Amino acid sequence: MTAVATTPRFKANVHEALTDVRLQGAMTFARNFAGRRAAAAERLPEFEALRDSARAIKDHTLAHLDLYLEAYERKVVESGGHVHFAEDAEAARKIVVGLCKGLGAKSVTKGKSMISEEIGLNAAIEAAGIEAVETDLGEYIIQLRHETPSHIIAPAIHVTARDVEQDFRKAHRELPPERDLSRPEQLLGEARGVLRAKFLAADAGITGANFLIAETGASVIVTNEGNGDLTQILPRAHIVIASIEKIVPTLEDAAQLLRVLARSATGQDASVYTTFSTGPRRAGDPDGPSEYHVVLLDNGRSAMLGGEFEDMLRCIRCGACMNHCPVYQAVGGHAYGWVYPGPMGAVLTPSLIGVAEGGQLPNASTFCGRCEEVCPVRIPLPKMMRHWREREFARGLSPAPQRFGLGAWAFFAARPALYRFATGLAARALHLAGRRKGRFASAPLAGGWTRYRDLAAPQGATFQSRWRAKNGAVK
Amino acid sequence: MTMNAVEGAGPRPRRVGLFVTCLVDIMRPTVGFAAVKLLEDAGCTVVVPAQTCCGQPAYNSGDRATAARLARQAITAFEDCDHVVVPSGSCGGMLIRHYPELFAGEPEMAAKAERFASKTHELVSFLTDVLGVERVTVRFDGTVAYHDSCSSLRELGVKAQPRRLLASVEGLSLVELDEAETCCGFGGLFAAKYGELSNAIVSRKADDIRKAAAGTVLAGDLGCLLNIAGKLQRAGSAVEARHVAEVLAGMADGPAIGEPQKGAGR
Structure with missing residues (x-):
């Protein structure tokens, strides 16, 4: 286990999120991503073809993942680096903490990494008496706030500039209290100044990876702040932590995927920095780490290969699905209760922590399908959420009232004559009860509906009974 | 003066089965009669086979067996129709996109579901895309x-x-x-x-x-x-x-x- 999941309390989390005025204000910003993605896709005539190609690259890689992992490992070793395979979160934490201890590290800097969040790495590093400093601005902010990311590419999207000002005043006590932090660029400047010292003092730098290239042994990160570069170049050691499905066969494949990644994520044609790192510093290199390690995490992923959730391993973590999700837009990422929010999280979370813990998430979807519509690697997210519901149903985990209600409905629906009789009766009764106003403000057994909206009354006799009265039973 | 609300329809009468949907059946029959009028004005012969629910609530709740049972029932009920028309995109999606997925292990039933799906249309797109209706x-x-x-x-x-x-x-x-x-x-x-x-x-x-x-x-x-x-x-x-x-x-x-x-x- 890793970060503690509050996913079973999803409904309570939703209530908290919807009544949090500050959060609701901050979330309006998240909606801007959708328009930017649409504009970026519009600007590139071959965007849809690129999505097909991106899907094909990932499918091919997943079908031969063992081969490409071995090829990647060989290349990393050839370039002077080390590869460590971690079966689960605990193994990964041990490896990374062991490496840091081996370096005698007092302080490590970190580029943004969702794998780090998944395995709860910061707590483990700090438990070993080593300072861990997040260097992505959003990650730095939530680290100060002792929070987790609420979005996979914009971790502090739930935080307002005013919150950040307060956090900085509390954390940066060495700076003059009368300083002006009213503008975002002042906040940025202050973070930059504070982090510069941390970059220079770090003994190791830990980054994630957007892609690992089997052909060259390189890891690729994209950032908009350049913090990843300073994290991986300045310290004595660079430790890459990535999950196994980040592998792609060739440099060309990575380049193709990069073309859909930023466009789908932020609507940029490309992220500001795209950085390749291959092994430690070579003789003659002006800079770079003297040690290079890659920790490859499985944590349940290999079990997804060959099964009905394999498509999920195509995910390149762009965040487009959550940016376009009406549920995510309403409640933000923390309500999902674990590391990965939004539609991708609703599919991945039960895979990684089990359907008993994570089963709420794939249920909490209207199946509007917008996530699948924008996914750069065309993951059929609603279909996979439905697969989780099927597993829940098969294991008897779905809530009893739902099972009972559906069972009763199915009983009538499978008996057309009885169905016509029962619905005819119900429609007429409800019509009579509701005809004065045409609708109900409350109704028995419909509290989930009428607590928030009126319920229209039926028009009277059903369509089928009126039709039969007019045309006879045959037609 | 013409009584037809729809112009531009083809001459051949088609036997169209109206899948009215449970919500329209129970809550708002007017929608069903509006669909019938649009289809008849466009020259179709409309029939309404005895029907219940398409099975979508069961399907989306993870109960595939019930969904498949109701799908079988619907496919059989509309067997002798040239087309099935449904005044709902959601039920339409179930009939057209999801019915064929329900019978993965049964080739004969899967083929039937495919045929059913290919003759089934959402109401408005049926009028425009199949019947060529351009205006009302x-x-x-x-x-x-x-x-x-x-x-x-x-x-x-x-x-x-x-x-x-x-x-x-x-x-x-x-x-x-x-x-x-x-x-x-x-x-x-x-x-x-x-x-x-x-x-x-x-x-x-x-x-x-x-x-x-x-x-x-x-x-x-x-x-x-x-x-x-x-x-x-x-x-x-x-x-x-x-x-x-x-x-x-x-x-x-x-x-x-x-x-x-x-x-x-x-």
Whole structure:
């Protein structure tokens, strides 16, 4: 286990999120991503073809993942680096903490990494008496706030500039209290100044990876702040932590995927920095780490290969699905209760922590399908959420009232004559009860509906009974 | 003077089975009769085989066996129809996209489901894309906004078709919502199971509709419409909600969704 999941309390989390005025204000910003993605896709005539190609690259890689992992490992070793395979979160934490201890590290800097969040790495590093400093601005902010990311590419999207000002005043006590932090660029400047010292003092730098290239042994990160570069170049050691499905066969494949990644994520044609790192510093290199390690995490992923959730391993973590999700837009990422929010999280979370813990998430979807519509690697997210519901149903985990209600409905629906009789009766009764106003403000057994909206009354006799009265039973 | 509301239809009579959907059957038969009128005006022979539910609530709740049982029942009931037409994108998506997925291990039934899917159409797109209907000759005075139901839009590609026909309605002016393609938060059982969340989503939809300053909101799915109408009414809005077929068939003179009959027992 890793970060503690509050996913079973999803409904309570939703209530908290919807009544949090500050959060609701901050979330309006998240909606801007959708328009930017649409504009970026519009600007590139071959965007849809690129999505097909991106899907094909990932499918091919997943079908031969063992081969490409071995090829990647060989290349990393050839370039002077080390590869460590971690079966689960605990193994990964041990490896990374062991490496840091081996370096005698007092302080490590970190580029943004969702794998780090998944395995709860910061707590483990700090438990070993080593300072861990997040260097992505959003990650730095939530680290100060002792929070987790609420979005996979914009971790502090739930935080307002005013919150950040307060956090900085509390954390940066060495700076003059009368300083002006009213503008975002002042906040940025202050973070930059504070982090510069941390970059220079770090003994190791830990980054994630957007892609690992089997052909060259390189890891690729994209950032908009350049913090990843300073994290991986300045310290004595660079430790890459990535999950196994980040592998792609060739440099060309990575380049193709990069073309859909930023466009789908932020609507940029490309992220500001795209950085390749291959092994430690070579003789003659002006800079770079003297040690290079890659920790490859499985944590349940290999079990997804060959099964009905394999498509999920195509995910390149762009965040487009959550940016376009009406549920995510309403409640933000923390309500999902674990590391990965939004539609991708609703599919991945039960895979990684089990359907008993994570089963709420794939249920909490209207199946509007917008996530699948924008996914750069065309993951059929609603279909996979439905697969989780099927597993829940098969294991008897779905809530009893739902099972009972559906069972009763199915009983009538499978008996057309009885169905016509029962619905005819119900429609007429409800019509009579509701005809004065045409609708109900409350109704028995419909509290989930009428607590928030009126319920229209039926028009009277059903369509089928009126039709039969007019045309006879045959037609 | 012609009684036909629809022009431009082909000459050959087609036997069209109306899959009326449970919501229309029980809640709003007017939509069913509007569909019949549109189809008959376009030269079709309409039949209504005995029917119940398409099985979508079971399918989306993870109960595949029940969904498959109801699918089998529907496929059999409409066996002798040239086409099956459904005034709902959501039920249409179930019949067209999901029925074939239900019979993966049964080749014979899977083939039947495929044939059924290929002859099944959402109502408005059937009129325009299959029958070639280009315009309707009806009148509706007012400003309307059209909400794209998620299934119509994303599972069946219905977007331009209703707008094209609405543009031919005399007296009607169509305004676009800022977020016409954003879900209304209905999602079938989702609306009841996650009421608070559903409410947050439909509240945004209602705001968007009010902002558009339309007198009427239309859609092709009664589920979305019950949700949207219920929210607008709870919020005290005067915007009315109707199924698009009611307007296209010239049958929008009765009470809108959730509105009382004029002079109903007071």
